[in-house]
Amino acid sequence: MRRAGKIAGVMLLLAALSCATAGVAGAQQDNDHTLQAMHDEMARSKARLELQIPNSDQPVRPFYIEYRILDLEVREIVAEFGDLLSSTHRRNRFMNVSARVGSYKLDSSNFVSDDGFQGFIGPTGSVGIDRDYDSLRQDLWIATDQAFKEAVDTYSRKRGYLSSLARQSDIDDFSKAEPVRLIEPLEAPDWTNRNWEQEAREASEVMRAFSQIHESRVTYYLVYATEYLLTSEGTEIRQNRHFAGIDGGMNAVADDGVPVNHFYATYATRPANLPNVDAVRKGLNVACTELMALRSAPPAQDYTGPVLFEARAAASLLAQVLSPAINGARPPISWGVWVRAFCRPASRWWMTRV
Amino acid sequence: MRYPLIKTNRSGLTPIFVGLGMLVGLALPFAPRAQAYPPETQAKPSPLLAALKAELDRSMKTYGTQDPPAYYIGYTVTDTQKVDVQGSNGALLNSSEGRNRWLEVSVRTGSYALDNTHKVGERQMQSDTAVVAVPLDDDPEVLRRAAWLETDKQYRAAEEALIKIKTGKEVKVETAEGKAPDFSKEQPHVSIGPEVSIHVDRTPWEAKVRAYTKAFRESAAIINSIVTFSAQAQNVLQVTSEGEQLQYGLIRYRLELFIQGKAPDGMDIERYSNFDWVDPKDAPDDKAVYASEATLRKEMEGLVKAPLIDPTVGPALLTGRAAAVFFHEVFGHRAEGHRQKDVSEGQTFAKKVGEQILPSFLSIVDDTTMKKLGGEDLLGYYQFDDEGVPAQRVTLVDHGVLKDFEMSRSPLVGFSHSNGHGRRQLGATPVSRQGNLIVQSSKTMSDAQLREKFIQMIKEQGKPYGLLIDDIAGGFTFTGRGQPQAFQVQPLVVYKVFPDGKPDELVRGVDIVGTPLAALTKIVATGDKPEVFNGYCGAESGSVPVAAASPEILISELEVQKKETSTDRPPILPPPAHDTVKTGGQQ
Numbered sequence: 003m004r005r006a007g008k009i010a011g012v013m014l015l016l017a018a019l020s021c022a023t024a025g026v027a028g029a030q031q032d033n034d035h036t037l038q039a040m041h042d043e044m045a046r047s048k049a050r051l052e053l054q055i056p057n058s059d060q061p062v063r064p065f066y067i068e069y070r071i072l073d074l075e076v077r078e079i080v081a082e083f084g085d086l087l088s089s090t091h092r093r094n095r096f097m098n099v100s101a102r103v104g105s106y107k108l109d110s111s112n113f114v115s116d117d118g119f120q121g122f123i124g125p126t127g128s129v130g131i132d133r134d135y136d137s138l139r140q141d142l143w144i145a146t147d148q149a150f151k152e153a154v155d156t157y158s159r160k161r162g163y164l165s166s167l168a169r170q171s172d173i174d175d176f177s178k179a180e181p182v183r184l185i186e187p188l189e190a191p192d193w194t195n196r197n198w199e200q201e202a203r204e205a206s207e208v209m210r211a212f213s214q215i216h217e218s219r220v221t222y223y224l225v226y227a228t229e230y231l232l233t234s235e236g237t238e239i240r241q242n243r244h245f246a247g248i249d250g251g252m253n254a255v256a257d258d259g260v261p262v263n264h265f266y267a268t269y270a271t272r273p274a275n276l277p278n279v280d281a282v283r284k285g286l287n288v289a290c291t292e293l294m295a296l297r298s299a300p301p302a303q304d305y306t307g308p309v310l311f312e313a314r315a316a317a318s319l320l321a322q323v324l325s326p327a328i329n330g331a332r333p334p335i336s337w338g339v340w341v342r343a344f345c346r347p348a349s350r351w352w353m354t355r356v
Numbered sequence: 357m358r359y360p361l362i363k364t365n366r367s368g369l370t371p372i373f374v375g376l377g378m379l380v381g382l383a384l385p386f387a388p389r390a391q392a393y394p395p396e397t398q399a400k401p402s403p404l405l406a407a408l409k410a411e412l413d414r415s416m417k418t419y420g421t422q423d424p425p426a427y428y429i430g431y432t433v434t435d436t437q438k439v440d441v442q443g444s445n446g447a448l449l450n451s452s453e454g455r456n457r458w459l460e461v462s463v464r465t466g467s468y469a470l471d472n473t474h475k476v477g478e479r480q481m482q483s484d485t486a487v488v489a490v491p492l493d494d495d496p497e498v499l500r501r502a503a504w505l506e507t508d509k510q511y512r513a514a515e516e517a518l519i520k521i522k523t524g525k526e527v528k529v530e531t532a533e534g535k536a537p538d539f540s541k542e543q544p545h546v547s548i549g550p551e552v553s554i555h556v557d558r559t560p561w562e563a564k565v566r567a568y569t570k571a572f573r574e575s576a577a578i579i580n581s582i583v584t585f586s587a588q589a590q591n592v593l594q595v596t597s598e599g600e601q602l603q604y605g606l607i608r609y610r611l612e613l614f615i616q617g618k619a620p621d622g623m624d625i626e627r628y629s630n631f632d633w634v635d636p637k638d639a640p641d642d643k644a645v646y647a648s649e650a651t652l653r654k655e656m657e658g659l660v661k662a663p664l665i666d667p668t669v670g671p672a673l674l675t676g677r678a679a680a681v682f683f684h685e686v687f688g689h690r691a692e693g694h695r696q697k698d699v700s701e702g703q704t705f706a707k708k709v710g711e712q713i714l715p716s717f718l719s720i721v722d723d724t725t726m727k728k729l730g731g732e733d734l735l736g737y738y739q740f741d742d743e744g745v746p747a748q749r750v751t752l753v754d755h756g757v758l759k760d761f762e763m764s765r766s767p768l769v770g771f772s773h774s775n776g777h778g779r780r781q782l783g784a785t786p787v788s789r790q791g792n793l794i795v796q797s798s799k800t801m802s803d804a805q806l807r808e809k810f811i812q813m814i815k816e817q818g819k820p821y822g823l824l825i826d827d828i829a830g831g832f833t834f835t836g837r838g839q840p841q842a843f844q845v846q847p848l849v850v851y852k853v854f855p856d857g858k859p860d861e862l863v864r865g866v867d868i869v870g871t872p873l874a875a876l877t878k879i880v881a882t883g884d885k886p887e888v889f890n891g892y893c894g895a896e897s898g899s900v901p902v903a904a905a906s907p908e909i910l911i912s913e914l915e916v917q918k919k920e921t922s923t924d925r926p927p928i929l930p931p932p933a934h935d936t937v938k939t940g941g942q943q
Contacts, residue, residue: 043932050937051928083498085491090454121618123580132449132566136573137447139932144579147927203493216505 035135037240040069040232047101049063051150053143062157064150064234065109066102066176069142071095071129071230075191077273079198084207087219089199099125099145101153102176106218108164109175110157114336125149147228160335173332181236189242191226194274198222205282209252212290218252220286226275246273250286256297264293285286391871399550401603404433404691407496408595411503416597419463419511426511427471428464428539430596430744431503433457433490439556439587443565445580446573451558458782459490459502463510464539465518471538472517473785475698476524481646486510487783536697540746540767540774542745544599549739552605554589561585564642571649572615576934577657579927580616585609592740601743608735608901609633611640615652619660622923623865627652627659627848628829632890634733655849655862663915664865665852671813671822672868672914673806676887678847680904681828683795684893685843686872687720688904689833691752692895693777693788697768704841708758709770714876716756717799723749724776724791735890735901736791741780743786750775755798764788781898789897795906800884803908807853810910811879814855823916824851824860825868830891833872844869846919866916875911883908 045069052061073095078085102109114161130137164170206220231239244302246269253263266289270276277285311319408431419426435457442449464471486509490502522871565583572581587609610632617625629648631640635687640648674682689695696706705713714720727737738747743765751759763771764778764787778786802807814822831845845868851860886905893902929935 044927046932046935053928080489082491083495083501085493085498087489087491088454088456089492090452092450092452094450095758130444130449132447134447136933137445137569140445140573140580143929143932149928151924152930207757209511310881 034133034240036071036073036133036138036230037185037232037238039135039138039142040071040230043139043146044069044232044234046143047146047150051146053151053154055154062103062154064101064153065101065105067146067149068100069146069230070098071138072098073131073133073228073230075226076293077193077198077224078220079202081199081202081206081220082218084203085209086199086203093131093221095129095131097127097129097141097145099142100150101146101149103150103153103157104175106176106178107174108161108342110153110160111175111333112334113156113160114334115156123148125152132310136243163335174316179235181233182239183237184239184241186240186242188228189226189244191244192272192274196273198224198273201279201282203287204279205248205250208283208286209290212252212254212294214254214294215252215290216254218222218250220250220282222276223247223249234317244272244341246270246276248276248282250282250289252290252293254293254297258301260301262293262296264289264296272354374548378382386876394483399548399603401548401601402551402591402593403494403496405548405593405595405601405603406497407499408433408503408593409601410496411500412595412597415504415507418933420597422511422515424465424515426463426465426514426597427467428462428597429507430460430462430594430600432460432462432742433499433593434460435591436491436588436782437554439554439558439585441558441561441565441585442582443450443562443569443584444582446566446570448562448566449582451562453556453558456494457490457492458487458797459499459506460783461486461488461503461506461510463507463514465511465514465540468539468541469537470521472514472521474521474525474538475534476521486809494861507569513573534697536767536769536772538766540765540772542598542743542765542774544596545740545744545746546599546601547604547740548601549604551591551603552589552607553608554587556587564645566651567642568613570794571646572653573931573933575653576931577617577660578615578653579931582612582614584612584614586612594740594744596744602740602744604739606738607634609636611645612647613645613652615656617656617660617664618924618926619662619864621664621921621925622925623664625656625659625864625919626829627656630890632733632735634727638733639718655843658862659849659864662862662864665850665863667866667915667917668823669915670819671810671911672825672911673810673822673853674825674909674911675827676826676883676885676906676908677889678825679795679906679909680793680887680889681831681891682845682868682909683720683745683906684790684793684889684902684904685831685833686870686875687714687753688722688762688790688793689835689895690872691720691722691761692790693757693763693768693771694766695788696761697766697834704835705758705761707762710760712756713758713873714753714756714801715879717797717882718879719751719755719796719798720753721749721794721796722752722762722777722791722793725749726792726794729792729794729886729888729903729905733887733890734792734888734903734905735791735892736903738791740787741774741776741778742780743774745774745776747791748776762788762790779845779897779900781900784896784898787895789895789900790893790902790904790918793902793904794886795904796886797882797907797911800882800907802884806881806883806908806910810853811855813880813910813912814853817912819855821852821854821861823914824853825849826851828889831868840871841873842869842871843875850916865919865921867919869915869917875914878914879909880912880914881910882906 047067052063054061054218075093077091079089102111104110123144125148129141189223202220209215209218227243229241229243248268250266253261255261266285268277382666412429412431415429437455439453441451466472486506488502488506491498550691565585568583569581572578589607591605594600610630612630614628619625633639690704696703724738726734728734740746750762753759761771762777763775765774777788777791779789780786810822825847826849827849829846830942831843833843834840847868852863853860886907888903888905890903892899892939
């Protein structure tokens with residue numbers, strides 16, 4: 003079963019989470035058939051997935067296939083003013099299949115088109131959480147089919163578009179990577195014996211003392227994940243990740259009607275490592291006190307001059323300013339939407355052979 | 357993932373709430389006394405009711421004396437406990453249970469005659485009702501705090517909207533329909549029913565959805581399968597400044613089977629069936645579910661190979677479930693009261709009350725007090741609608757003559773009161789909606805007689821075949837004036853029926869299309885056994901549970917057109933479980 007979209011976001015979210023890897027490799031006797039199903043469907047696809055293109059002697063085949071599965075188990079507890087708002091516990095598995103056609107020099111990736119192949123199910127979505135063999139192969143089968151057709155269609159459009167350009171990139175589209183094999187023991191979530199719902203209630207109760215606070219939320223996020231990766235180059239990974247966080251948000255309105263807000267946040271690599279409720283209450287109390295001060299503070303005036311960023315603010319500032327500049331991602335080559343949305347009419351002529 | 361729903365167009369139509377007569381500026385002091393309404397069982401009131409009432413009284417004291425005054429404030433707390441177990445292709449997709457509680461605040465400024473919801477020309481001032489999450493713990497203080505904040509926000513929005521409306525009215529011509537008030541004054545009720553809850557052991561349902569979806573994997577024609585079990589207990593608390601105090605609950609269980617396939621020409625084929633029940637002991641057993649699966653599988657395997665059919669016009673026989681959806685789309689949406697006064701609506705039946713619109717052997721009621729029909733639970737049952745008006749049986753058509761509309765508290769000229777059909781999905785503003793639409797016939801025939809008449813009609817019209825519509829996924833209808841007053845219904849299983857006795861032939865690739873006034877008069881006979889279609893209907897006020905019931909109907913002339921289709925190729929490789937080539941591991 004698929005629920006198209008969202009998977010990329012979930013993958014990115016997880017990539018941002020802190021992780022602890024034991025690095026213990028080796029086959030497991032843990033009733034997890036995920037990698038076996040990925041291997042077998044990958045082998046079938048590599049051997050037999052092909053499309054015959056008219057006026058071409060050779061059928062098109064994928065030169066690279068990648069399977070990713072993210073097994074995500076999340077508890078989320080939300081409280082306000084000492085009461086529980088919600089408490090959920092969910093486990094889902096998300097699949098993302100990508101295929102590339104062409105070659106490492108020029109392939110089907112990194113091209114945006116507004117009228118490309120639209121599969122009826124798609125190469126991403128939810129799959130079964132049982133770690134079983136048969137259902138996953140069924141899901142991977144249709145996702146690989148969709149990813150391959152999408153790649154064939156995109157590759158054709160990309161080549162057509164590039165042929166109209168005066169100069170093409172000298173940089174390869176995809177780099178070869180040495181295969182990596184890392185199979186960690188399957189890790190069962192440890193939610194610890196802490197009563198998270200009660201902790202959320204007690205932590206959020208701090209805000210009752212601040213009558214000027216209009217709205218507040220204290221959210222506990224407890225996350226365990228297992229990430230699987232298999233590529234046609236031979237990389238094979240099963241890796242555990244875990245993450246926990248407490249996020250407290252609060253807002254008020256200043257006497258002049260301006261809304262003001264503040265937050266408290268703390269993170270840990272495991273739920274058990276989160277601070278206890280007393281420490282959270284202390285942190286929230288500080289944030290609430292600062293919010294009350296902010297609420298009473300006079301409005302800031304326009305200013306030009308020296309500024310001192312405290313450590314936490316400086317880290318955030320640098321992350322936002324520097325990150326885009328040192329990110330190695332290449333902007334997509336685009337047809338249609340991208341060109342119309344972001345380029346002036348003359349830009350097309352600048353890029354085109356004349 | 358797409359489930360077949362009964363749908364209507366979302367043309368941006370939101371209700372124009374109109375009140376009852378000359379009560380300008382009147383508010384709480386003149387509200388009628390609340391009437392005790394007997395719940396099914398006497399129960400203890402939730403402590404939150406008193407908290408809501410206290411905050412409501414405080415709010416009315418403040419906002420009821422502002423300029424403009426708030427003449428109506430309503431608080432609704434909806435507490436939903438939900439269990440979901442979903443499987444796909446033989447494995448569990450997810451299994452969860454949760455609970456949430458939402459507060460909705462409705463504030464009306466002005467008067468029953470003219471308030472902040474009034475529609476001026478094409479413009480609707482009011483957005484959706486405010487909805488905020490409130491604690492699951494019964495904490496009156498925190499609930500009152502949330503109600504206080506939201507009431508203030510809603511009053512400010514209503515105040516601004518009313519100023520714009522009063523200005524806007526000066527530059528627009530007032531239509532005859534617009535002379536009706538914005539909100540009807542109804543008898544408030546006090547009813548305290550028992551709180552409901554569900555206790556579901558998910559483990560057996562997890563095993564069932566695994567097994568049910570695994571069975572679908574046995575067919576190579578089925579590319580994807582999804583089975584969903586859901587259970588829901590919903591408790592509602594409602595207080596209004598008119599004196600209403602309601603506490604009631606509703607439980608629903610549902611099992612849905614859904615499969616997808618693809619024809620060689622790229623057409624996507626979907627089949628769906630569902631079971632709905634209220635009492636846990638009425639849950640379908642494995643035998644019933646596997647029988648339904650076998651039917652779906654057989655239809656899917658037939659449909660992927662079935663020939664396409666070209667557009668045609670001719671006699672058609674609709675089975676009961678198909679006919680029920682047909683009436684829901686073609687008639688039911690056009691009998692929703694708010695569509696009769698909105699100048700942007702087609703108002704197909706607005707001036708036809710007292711006129712013959714159907715053959716005289718047909719009558720239609722919308723009865724939301726009905727829990728079951730023929731032993732089958734009806735999804736459109738409820739005790740009170742979402743505006744706090746008790747559920748009622750409404751005769752819409754009596755022996756072919758239009759008598760009434762489904763009414764919310766947005767009255768029409770000549771229809772000044774709600775009949776308990778103001779409905780909405782949580783967070784949306786209620787409008788008049790269908791509940792249990794039931795078609796009754798005084799000219800019935802047995803299945804054999806009806807088929808005989810069908811064949812005779814095919815011959816008389818000189819047609820090579822007629823169409824038997826066996827199942828319908830849903831459909832949609834255009835009710836706005838900007839579009840043709842047409843409907844489109846999406847049949848899932850269609851057979852060609854030949855006059856010469858050749859076996860019926862399964863075909864695919866068509867939708868039923870037509871216009872309501874013409875289509876309804878072409879019904880010539882009906883069967884003698886009603887069938888029920890339970891589903892969720894989407895319209896301006898969101899998705900609401902509905903039922904439609906009808907006997908088989910024979911139509912002398914029905915038009916079908918080619919349906920929208922995909923041209924994507926079917927999968928290149930066969931399903932792993934059906935691949936006979938030993939490449940790539942286990943086969």
